[in-house]
Amino acid sequence: MSDLTKMSAAQLAKAIAGKEASAVEVAQAHLDRIDAVDERVHAFLHVDREGALAAAAAVDAGDVKGPLAGVPVAVKDVIATKGVPTTAASKILEGWRPPYDATLVERLRAAGTVMLGKTNMDEFAMGSSTEYSAYGATNNPWDLGRIPGGSGGGSAAAIAAYEAPLAIGTDTGGSIRQPGAVTGTVGAKPTYGGTSRYGLIAFSSSLDTPGPCARNVEDAALLHSVIAGHDPRDSTSIPQPVPDVVGAARRGATGDLSGVKLGVVKEFAGDGSEPGVLSAFHESLEALVKLGAEIVEVSCPHFQYALPAYYLIAPSEASSNLARFDGVRYGLRVGDDGNRSLEEVMSLTREAGFGPEVKRRIILGTYALSSGYYDAYYGQAQKVRTLITRDFESAFERVDVLVSPTTPFVAFPFGSRTSDPYQMYLADLFTIPTNLYGGPAISVPCGLSEGLPVGFQVMAPTLADDRMYRVAAALESAVGTLTPPAL
């Protein structure tokens, strides 16, 4: 393996700016790595060799500058990339090439990054394992027989396998953080509205949040800082300055957390977590105390209803959002033989184009929104969302951040949770409350359990994204980063 693929994004940016390495060399080294390992990892759905080398050549020619000039990045396939296939890992969008770039893709280009390709995911970001990708699962670089998390398992696996130093994910219920946890990488969900959703194929519009994946906290902050910020094309984008996440990560890396109060959520204690996950979490708490942090137990009584509320709200929004896949404007059309009606063609197209988890959620969402059930399900879930938000707000009156394991269990073997969909949903038990509240949260590696990575989650108040980077970087300075076995 080339040394260039082992370097951090910050190191690569510096080496390229200092002419110690060319952007083309860096891009080629990562493309070679993809050629060498991706047949086994399957992190990518599409590799854009020509586009990557052309973008790198433009950096070398001095035509493109920016804070991450020449640094390769992989982008989750749910994000529109002009002229480059974008499928959301669904058959219904097979072969679609968007006529425009998502805002965050424009910002990645403006920052000088080199896009390597599009990463695998659960279809329409619905899942926790990539097993619901219509194009086959991604394999965890730590153990190829286990899941890489989901929905953004491709992005997390790509960076864990040194195929890219940076990747973009999207987090609706944990789809950046849980893959980060189970692949031993860093994944951050910014404050909702802190990163633009324009050009993101919508799953659950009130929850979807794009964010960074990286192998260390500073790199995640660097990527966060170039994609975040107000976008007039997204009406839920927050018109506020981006917190200084890079400065906060660097400050945290000095290992001083004096005066910082960490809230441990009482209701999460031992709630279905594996013993190895809990012991890695508690060892991390001890490490943070040594850095000066204070641990405070807090109660968030409604967090236990977050998972049920999420599985009413997200499918309801999805059932509406996915109505656009009707075989008319883009993607698949099935059964148009000249005799069938529009409605028949639509039903046949959606039946052929959507996978089982997507169908389940569309049906579930249609049920929760239907008259007679709306108040009991969707309406009640929205009220529970208010109570969960209040739990966060009252906790943040006492502590600076909340901490928990990112996910209750380490990477599980393929097939072990697909027969009972609800067992899969439990992977997001600790990540979902944040999405309902809207605040930022990050997963940072904190150790191993039976040889597999465990993630530590830091949740911060809305718009205090810098705070979570500081704590995560401090933990990283104490426990180090993780390196998977050689592939």
Add this chain to the structure above:
Amino acid sequence: MAAISREEVAHLARLSRLAVTEEELDRFAGQLDVILQSVARVGEVAADNIPPTSHSVPLTNVYRDDVPVPCLTQDEALSGAPDAFEGRFRVPRILEEEA
């Protein structure tokens, strides 16, 4: 008692424009029943006087300046269409044949 019947799932699939198979109906009915029984726990929360949250960002009436900006061209907008005709999306018939 089941929270959702096979017939209800078939009805919801029709509303969702999904031409599901008989085998899928059997499978989904069982799975959705398990999921619904789990998510129904939201009903345990006393929330009569609690306002609903549809969104975590309390923004209302977001407008941009009334300045024209470029948008997709007609060709770009039609570039992904399964079928197009004279600059328009072409769709299967929407009305019954006349008698």
